[in-house]
Amino acid sequence: MSLIKLTIKGISYSQTQTGAYALVLSEMEGNRTLPIIIGAFEAQSIAIALEKEIRPPRPLTHDLFKTFANRFSIDIKEVIIHKLVDGVFFSSLVCEKDGIEEVIDTRTSDAIAIAVRFQAPIFTYENILDKAGVYLKLEEELGLNDPSEIQEISLDTESLLGVDNESSYSKLSVSELNEELDQAVADENYELAAKIRDEISQRS
The missing domain is CATH 1.20.5 (Single alpha-helices involved in coiled-coils or other helix-helix interfaces)
Incomplete structure (x- = not known):
């Protein structure tokens, strides 16, 4: 079965699950999306990895994983979301060291947080994209009236981190x-x- 390459479309606060976020992946060559509910920590970790201007002075858990992997010459080749059971996504990290590949089972949210740091591609299968809408209604999770609105979702780091849009720093240089x-x-x-x-x- 051929793999379909995905990209991160955005992260939005879930209006139906308190403290949860909807990570929206979309296929590179098509209009279908794959919505995945993730926790606040994983959402923040993914957002910080994508953010170019903010870098934590000490490594987060996924940063530590990258440092560890780099130190021991382990490369993350790709992430594969390979199974969906009762609304739960199962993923694998495909790693390589000294020309030998190993496949490691991982939570999808962790896998994507790591993939972003390694700039590794994210893949899934055709049947996963077909089944995803059966178990997770994106328009309900994101409070959308029109499913086509998911195309406009963008990563909003400020709201993800709970930042008030009003700034009190207007008087500073x-x-x-x-x-x-x-x-x-x-x-x-x-x-x-x-x-x-x-x-x-x-x-x-």
């Missing part, structure tokens, strides 16, 4: 804002860092 941003990242206060980053972006 760009130089002062950059200092505040560095301090917030050093303190691992990513909510505050996202807010300051937005203020800087608005002025550029």
